[in-house]
Amino acid sequence: MSKATDPTDAAETEATARSDDRAVLRTDGVTKRFGGLTAVDDVNVTVNEGEIVGLIGPNGAGKSTLFNCITGTLQADEGSVYLQGQDVTGWPEYKIARAGLGRMFQETRIFGDMTVEKNLLLAAQEGGSEVSSLLRRPDESLQARAQELLEYVDLGGLAKTRAGRLSFGQQKLIEFAMELMAEPDVLLMDEPAGGINPSMLENLIEYIRTANEDEEATIFLIEHNMDFVMEIADRIYVLAHGERIAEGTPEEIQNDQRVLDAYLGRE
Numbered sequence: 001m002s003k004a005t006d007p008t009d010a011a012e013t014e015a016t017a018r019s020d021d022r023a024v025l026r027t028d029g030v031t032k033r034f035g036g037l038t039a040v041d042d043v044n045v046t047v048n049e050g051e052i053v054g055l056i057g058p059n060g061a062g063k064s065t066l067f068n069c070i071t072g073t074l075q076a077d078e079g080s081v082y083l084q085g086q087d088v089t090g091w092p093e094y095k096i097a098r099a100g101l102g103r104m105f106q107e108t109r110i111f112g113d114m115t116v117e118k119n120l121l122l123a124a125q126e127g128g129s130e131v132s133s134l135l136r137r138p139d140e141s142l143q144a145r146a147q148e149l150l151e152y153v154d155l156g157g158l159a160k161t162r163a164g165r166l167s168f169g170q171q172k173l174i175e176f177a178m179e180l181m182a183e184p185d186v187l188l189m190d191e192p193a194g195g196i197n198p199s200m201l202e203n204l205i206e207y208i209r210t211a212n213e214d215e216e217a218t219i220f221l222i223e224h225n226m227d228f229v230m231e232i233a234d235r236i237y238v239l240a241h242g243e244r245i246a247e248g249t250p251e252e253i254q255n256d257q258r259v260l261d262a263y264l265g266r267e
């Protein structure tokens with residue numbers, strides 16, 4: 001996808017030099033305070049190309065705040081955020097999105113009066129295409145891409161259906177397909193399993209895995225559903241009271257005493 005590079009940005013060269021080769025996303029000492037509360041405290045995370053990385057922690061641990069600092073929704077008080085090695089700290093949200101960061105929210109942002117296909121075509125604008133031309137004369141390759149992504153999530157037959165008629169679970173899958181339309185370098189997902197009925201959860205795991213394997217989608221996700229995150233993530237970061245208390249494979253995290261204590265409120 002197109003990158004919003006600023007050749008005059010001196011920090012870029014430095015950031016590129018410091019970055020891990022495979023790191024699509026990296027935070028370095030990100031700290032965010034709300035008055036006297038340190039919601040995110042000196043947090044370092046790295047998401048490498050092709051990984052599915054989980055972010056977990058008890059309620060109020062700072063997960064959403066960290067996501068918001070990464071996406072530019074909030075400005076960190078300290079620390080830096082690097083996307084593909086480029087220092088994007090302080091950039092406005094739209095510019096970070098254009099530079100390759102996708103975000104899928106808990107609530108869907110679908111246009112209910114438009115068809116599923118038009119929603120997908122609109123989402124492609126985040127990848128740099130013009131909105132008006134997309135809707136009037138959609139590019140055949142984009143249409144084919146939309147159909148392909150709908151088939152990934154087993155909703156291929158619903159392209160011409162009004163999106164508002166779909167169930168919440170189906171709308172979430174459409175939103176996932178929409179995010180993939182923009183071909184983000186990394187996709188942040190906020191509780192993808194939230195509100196999804198248990199029978200659909202296994203499917204969601206399969207769709208995210210397929211996107212990861214076939215589309216090489218790199219994913220960073222917040223999730224409260226432990227079974228889900230343990231099954232899907234390659235690596236997991238754990239936050240508690242704003243601090244990163246653990247990092248490891250799902251197996252390591254499940255056996256980490258600090259993590260168990262944090263969840264039981266025993267720090």
Ligand SMILES: Nc1ncnc2c1ncn2[C@@H]1O[C@H](COP(=O)(O)OP(=O)(O)OP(=O)(O)O)[C@@H](O)[C@H]1O
Pocket residue numbers: 034037039057058059060061062063064065066
């Ligand atoms: N805009 C804000 N103003 C003041 N305090 C905030 C703000 N946003 C978050 N906080 C506080 O910062 C801390 C971290 O909140 P955050 O929402 O990031 O946690 P979380 O891990 O995402 O929690 P949850 O799992 O419950 O969504 C909490 O104590 C929260 O009350």
